[in-house]
Amino acid sequence: MRAEIDVLGTFEATIDGVSIVPSAAKPRHLLAVLAINAGRVVTAASLIEELWGVKAPRSANSTLQTYVMQLRKFIAGASSGADRYQPRKVLETKHTGYVLRVDRQALDVDRYVRLASAGRAAGAAGDYENAERLLRAALSVWRGPLLVDLTIGPHLEIEATRLSESRLTDLTLRIDADFCLGRHHQLLGDLAALCARHPHMENFRAQYMLALYRCGRPGQALEIYHQMWATIREQFGVDPSPRLRMLHQAMLVGDPIIDDPRFVVNGWAPDAITR
The missing domain is CATH 1.10.10.10 (Winged helix-like DNA-binding domain superfamily/Winged helix DNA-binding domain)
Structure with a gap:
């Protein structure tokens, strides 16, 4: 069968x-x-x-x-x-x-989990080529939100939330792998779209700032920070996270670490340099 x-x-x-x-x-x-x-x-x-x-x-x-x-x-x-x-x-x-x-193994969700787990392991070992390839393959298994054509109940809603969060995490890690491979130019369009789609997710904002900065557009990178600051300050009454503030400060002073391909904002170990 x-x-x-x-x-x-x-x-x-x-x-x-x-x-x-x-x-x-x-x-x-x-x-x-x-x-x-x-x-x-x-x-x-x-x-x-x-x-x-x-x-x-x-x-x-x-x-x-x-x-x-x-x-x-x-x-x-x-x-x-x-x-x-x-x-x-x-x-x-x-x-x-x-x-x-x-x-x-007949389930697409199990194929996604296996590929994503292998991709995370490759990234943690410093093998960013395989990390990017495996995570991209894992993300390609998704054709839309979980059971998008069904009205789901409480148990499937929990599973949908869990898997959606996992997908977003794997997407940020795949982008970090691309950064480690020096592909920041290719990321600009996708990151702009992700920031528009997820306006409150700092991970994507920080990655967009980093891509812009490495592409020689520091002014726009700093503008993204101020937009994020204004958004979360107005809507939630809080400041950006210490990590995002540190990235902002490093850009203001022109810290050379930002140009190191191993510098990422979410974190691979042991090779990656994080802030």
């Missing part, structure tokens, strides 16, 4: 190339929860909370069982004849809930 499950974007799930995703919203939602937890038991209580929240109907348990039966029909329809799967073994009932028995 060859399964493929994509959750980093629109939801897609196939077995041997045949879609097993129902069109009805609730069974589709149920399959998404089971898919992202492939190989792990998801309790019936958790599934009911995810599908209905705090307003679960009295018939929730029996309705959940009906949805499971519908999913098993889709699984059975993915094959025929002698090769027909046993849906109850693919979507197995346990004492407390259900488990989808497919290889975790």
Whole structure:
């Protein structure tokens, strides 16, 4: 059985190339929860909370069982004849809930996690070429926000937040790897867009300042700092972080360390120079 499950974007799930995703919203939602937890038991209580929240109907348990039966029909329809799967073994009932028995490597989210972990390890070892390559490959697995075409419940919302934060971290580290490789000129456009998209994220602002400074545009780099200072001061009543203030001061005095390719604002170890 060859399964493929994509959750980093629109939801897609196939077995041997045949879609097993129902069109009805609730069974589709149920399959998404089971898919992202492939190989792990998801309790019936958790599934009911995810599908209905705090307003679960009295018939929730029996309705959940009906949805499971519908999913098993889709699984059975993915094959025929002698090769027909046993849906109850693919979507197995346990004492407390259900488990989808497919290889975790079938999930795009697991491919992302493996590539990102390898990229972070390469960067920590000072291998910035491989760090950049692996992190770029990890980020390319994303086709959009987690399950962007589903209305998700509390459990998937937590997972969506966790993975979105992980993606942003990996993106800042991939950009740092590019800095270590002397590619600051190529970063300007992407960093300008990221600052516009995430106006309160200091990481991207600091990286944009660094790229501008290294491209011979210190005035614009300092302007980015003052824009950030004004934004967070007005909206939150706080100053930029000590790290950003130190970067600003280093630019004001023309500290030569800023031009060292190993100088980054987020931090690789042991090779990178950070502030």
